[in-house]
Amino acid sequence: MSKIVILGAGISGHVAAAHLRRKLPKDHEVVVVSPNSNYQWIPSNIWVGIGRMKSEKILFPLAPLYKKKNIGFKQAKAISFFPEGDKEEQKPYVLSEYVAGDKKGQLEKVTYDYLINATGPKLNFEATEGLIPGTNKTYSVCTYTHADHAWEGLNALIQEMKKGKKAKILIGTGHAKSTCQGAAFEYILNVEHELHRHNVRDMAEITWVANEYKLGDFGMDGMLLSYGGMTMKSSEMVEMVFEDRGIKWITGAAVNKIEDGVAHYENLEGEYKTESYDFAMLIPSFSGHGFKAYDKNENDITEKLFRGFMIVDADYTVKPYEDWSVQDWPETYQNPTYKNIFAPGIAFAPPHSISKPRKSKNGTDITPAPPRTGMPSGITAKIVADNIIDSIKNGKESLNHKGSMGNMGAACIASAGFGMTKGSGVSITTFPIVPDYEKYPKTQGRQLSKTFGEIGLAGHWLKLALHYAFIYKAKMKPFWWLIPE
Amino acid sequence: MTERISKYQRFKMMNPIIQFFKFIYLSIKIMFIVAGGHGGTRKVN
Ligand SMILES: Cc1cc2nc3c(=O)[nH]c(=O)nc-3n(C[C@H](O)[C@H](O)[C@H](O)COP(=O)(O)OP(=O)(O)OC[C@H]3O[C@@H](n4cnc5c(N)ncnc54)[C@H](O)[C@@H]3O)c2cc1C
Numbered sequence: 001m002s003k004i005v006i007l008g009a010g011i012s013g014h015v016a017a018a019h020l021r022r023k024l025p026k027d028h029e030v031v032v033v034s035p036n037s038n039y040q041w042i043p044s045n046i047w048v049g050i051g052r053m054k055s056e057k058i059l060f061p062l063a064p065l066y067k068k069k070n071i072g073f074k075q076a077k078a079i080s081f082f083p084e085g086d087k088e089e090q091k092p093y094v095l096s097e098y099v100a101g102d103k104k105g106q107l108e109k110v111t112y113d114y115l116i117n118a119t120g121p122k123l124n125f126e127a128t129e130g131l132i133p134g135t136n137k138t139y140s141v142c143t144y145t146h147a148d149h150a151w152e153g154l155n156a157l158i159q160e161m162k163k164g165k166k167a168k169i170l171i172g173t174g175h176a177k178s179t180c181q182g183a184a185f186e187y188i189l190n191v192e193h194e195l196h197r198h199n200v201r202d203m204a205e206i207t208w209v210a211n212e213y214k215l216g217d218f219g220m221d222g223m224l225l226s227y228g229g230m231t232m233k234s235s236e237m238v239e240m241v242f243e244d245r246g247i248k249w250i251t252g253a254a255v256n257k258i259e260d261g262v263a264h265y266e267n268l269e270g271e272y273k274t275e276s277y278d279f280a281m282l283i284p285s286f287s288g289h290g291f292k293a294y295d296k297n298e299n300d301i302t303e304k305l306f307r308g309f310m311i312v313d314a315d316y317t318v319k320p321y322e323d324w325s326v327q328d329w330p331e332t333y334q335n336p337t338y339k340n341i342f343a344p345g346i347a348f349a350p351p352h353s354i355s356k357p358r359k360s361k362n363g364t365d366i367t368p369a370p371p372r373t374g375m376p377s378g379i380t381a382k383i384v385a386d387n388i389i390d391s392i393k394n395g396k397e398s399l400n401h402k403g404s405m406g407n408m409g410a411a412c413i414a415s416a417g418f419g420m421t422k423g424s425g426v427s428i429t430t431f432p433i434v435p436d437y438e439k440y441p442k443t444q445g446r447q448l449s450k451t452f453g454e455i456g457l458a459g460h461w462l463k464l465a466l467h468y469a470f471i472y473k474a475k476m477k478p479f480w481w482l483i484p485e
Numbered sequence: 486m487t488e489r490i491s492k493y494q495r496f497k498m499m500n501p502i503i504q505f506f507k508f509i510y511l512s513i514k515i516m517f518i519v520a521g522g523h524g525g526t527r528k529v530n
Contacts, residue, residue, distance in 0.1 A: 246486035331525040379523060402525035409518040421501060427511055429518050436526070450518050455490075456498035458507035465512070484520045 002028045002392050005094065005112035007078045009034035009062055011042070011374050012345025012381035013118030015485060018476055019385040021071050028392065031072035033110055035099045037061055039474055040144050043374055044467050046186045048147035049281070050194045051155055052418040055144035058467075060475060069476055074110065075100045078119065078289075081305055082109070083338040084296040092340070114388045117310050117343040118381060121286030124175075130258035131174045131284060137261050138174070138280040141187055150281055154191065157279045161200035167278040170263060172209035174282030176254030179219045179369035181210055184283050185238070185426075186414045191281075192245050193417030193424070201246075208242065208249040209265065209275060209282075211366050213358055215239050215249055218412075219368035221355045223430055224444040227453040231443075234428070237453050241416070241426065250275065252358070254366045255282060270361030286346065286369060304335075310343035311335055314351040321356050326406025326436045328352065332399045333384050339397060342388070344380035346372045354434055374470075375410045376433060378485030379403050406434040409450055413463045416455070425459020428452070 004020055006013045009032050020030045038059040047053035066073040076096040083092045091111040098106045123142050125131050133140040139150035161167055171188040173181060188208055195201040208215075216222050216234030223234045242249055252268035263275045263282070288308040295301045305311060314330040328351040335341040343349075350370045357367040372380075383401045390398035409431035416424040429452055435445020443451075473483040490498070497503055 240489045243487040244489040326526045329526065331527065375519060403523040404526045406526045408523035409521065411515045411519060413515075422499075424498065427515075429515060431518055450521075452514075454507065454511060456507060457501065457504040458511055461504070461508050462511055462515075484516070 002113040003111065004028070004030050004114045004116065004388060005110055006030070006032045006116040006118055007034070007094065008118035008120055008347070009036065009039055010118060010120045010345065010377075012120070012347070012377040013116065014039055014474055015378045015381040016116050016118060016344065016385045017071050018480070019382055020389065021069055022481060023385075023389050024392065026070060029072060031074065031110065032062070032066060033074045033076050033078060033094070033096050034062070035075065035077040037063065037075055037100065041467060041471050041474065042142070043463075045141045045144055045147040046183065046190055046415055047418055048144055049139070049141040049150040049154070049187060050190045050418065051151040052194075055148050058471070059144055060471070065475060074098065074108070076108065078291065079107075081291060081293040082296070083115075083293065083305070083341060086294070086296055086298060092338070113340060114391075115341045116381075116384055116388075117341065117347045118345050119289055120346045122289045123284050124287040125284045127285045127287070128175050128255060128258060131255075131282060136258045137278060138258055138282055140284065141183065141281060142283065153279055154194075158195070158198050158200055161195075161203040162198070165203065167204045168276060169204055169206045170209055170275055170277035170280040170282070171206070172253075172282060173211045173368070174255045174258070175285035176211050176256070176364060176366045177369050178211055178283045178285050179371045180283045180286070181212055181218050181368060182371065182373065182412050182414055184208075184210065184281065185218070186416070187281055188247060189241070189245065189414070189416035189424075189426070190418060192247060197422075206247045207275065207277075208247055209253050209255065209263065210249075210251055211254055211368050213252050213268070213355065215242065215251060217355055217368060219353070219355055219371045220430065220433065221435055221445075223435075223446055223451055224448065225428065225430070225446075225451045225453045226448050231448065232453070234453070241455065252366055254360065254364055258282075266360055266362065266364055266366075268358060268360050268366055288349070304337045305341070307349045309349035310341075310347050311337075312343050312348045314349065316349070316351050324352060325438070326404060326432070326434050329404045329406045329434050331402040331404045332387060333380055334387075334399065342384040344384045345377035348380075370434075372405075373410055373412060375485060376405055376408060379408060382485055404434070406432050406436050408433055413459055413466060415460060415463045417460065419460065421457070423460030424455065424457055425461075425463050427454045427459040427462060
């Protein structure tokens with residue numbers, strides 16, 4: 001009988017646990033190890049951060065659901081990996097520390113037959129001096145607690161604006177290598193929309209600051225998309241939206257230091273500049289969690305498992321941008337050394353960025369890291385779960401389920417304002433996520449019929465529908481598996 | 486603020502009836518792209 005341990009209960013960990021449990025007979029054990037007692041639907045944090053949705057609406061406690069579904073749950077965090085066991089423990093294990101309850105602070109060797117590392121990113125605020133959510137007038141919307149704080153900060157500023165204060169709002173990325181520009185894009189449009197609703201739009205100057213070379217890059221090298229019967233660049237589309245909303249922008253900016261109300265950044269020209277603000281929401285860089293790994297003699301083998309994030313079946317050879325190809329991207333998310341370890345979602349180490357790497361004149365690398373949004377996180381988790389299920393059922397390794405980001409579509413439904421009749425959304429789909437310049441040489445690596453943009457109220461409804469559908473699915477309510485990742 | 490989106494375009498973007506049909510259309514199209522499958526990119530010898 002097999003024991004599958006899943007580290008993390010975010011989008012990818014939870015999807016993997018749900019599919020494994022549904023498809024594997026009960027005598028196989030599925031155990032989730034995660035420090036947060038709640039599941040959270042992160043994409044809706046945007047609405048928490050503008051006070052239009054309570055954080056309780058985007059989360060639910062995991063323990064009762066897992067108990068009902070016969071999934072083991074340890075509210076603990078993984079610390080180090082022992083993929084060969086150690087001198088006393090024959091089986092591979094993950095050393096984990098309980099973070100709550102009676103066992104708080106206790107360490108446990110959580111043994112496994114298969115391990116899924118779905119720990120997502122570490123929100124690496126420390127990489128930018130002074131970027132601490134809730135201080136220096138900067139906020140984050142990356143977790144529901146951060147988003148609650150962001151709304152407190154924004155609301156306080158709105159109240160001051162109502163009394164006549166002129167304010168500057170800065171939203172974007174807080175590091176030269178941040179990713180998740182899409183989330184910041186949604187937030188800036190939602191903030192702008194809310195200022196109208198509170199009748200204070202005239203009092204605010206809103207500025208986008210990002211490490212992307214051009215607007216609409218989104219860490220994916222931008223895209224050519226069909227929009228309203230035309231073929232348009234994503235940069236043109238975002239420029240149109242920003243100009244229409246009166247949002248200024250600064251691109252190619254590596255924010256490197258935050259002081260109270262002042263963001264310091266370097267641009268691609270090598271100039272060091274500052275931007276003042278009364279409220280900022282800046283996405284930090286994402287990094288691996290700094291896990292260590294040891295062999296059975298307790299020698300450090302971290303480099304076999306991690307290069308920041310977890311090493312999987314990608315081609316990590318260092319090569320120039322011109323030589324990058326979709327084949328560099330992983331297909332099964334299996335660690336090449338320890339084949340019973342997998343890393344879907346954000347937890348896997350990408351081979352390189354997707355956007356063209358750029359350096360400032362001073363040599364600072366200003367390149368967005370590749371995004372791994374909710375949809376690919378869910379899809380890759382299901383692929384991993386399906387391969388483990390097949391391997392268990394067949395009694396030998398089976399890797400028939402494959403899904404490279406170079407052969408996978410994604411939909412990014414960016415909210416652009418909340419409201420059943422006044423809301424809006426920018427819906428963008430892209431296929432593939434990683435451009436395949438060989439297959440689609442004339443359309444910047446993407447299939448145009450599947451790469452399109454739409455702006456309007458329907459986008460808001462769609463995002464809201466996805467919110468309810470995915471929370472329904474995450475709660476594993478009847479027929480949840482019919483809802484695709 | 487520069488009016489980059491014309492009044493007519495804006496009307497279409499915000500009209501609930503037009504947008505209802507757009508919602509159905511987008512849901513189906515997105516479902517098609519997502520459920521349309523994924524796979525590897527490397528050639529198997
Ligand atoms: C504000 C915001 C808005 C977004 N909006 C969208 C959107 O509209 N559409 C979209 O597709 N994507 C969106 N994304 C991206 C999406 O949220 C991520 O792609 C997705 O959450 C990644 O899933 P994951 O499971 O890999 O990581 P996560 O969701 O981050 O999950 C990681 C899990 O690991 C756990 N963990 C951390 N450390 C440890 C440890 N040491 N041991 C065990 N467990 C650990 C965490 O508690 C968490 O449960 C958004 C992201 C943000 C921040």
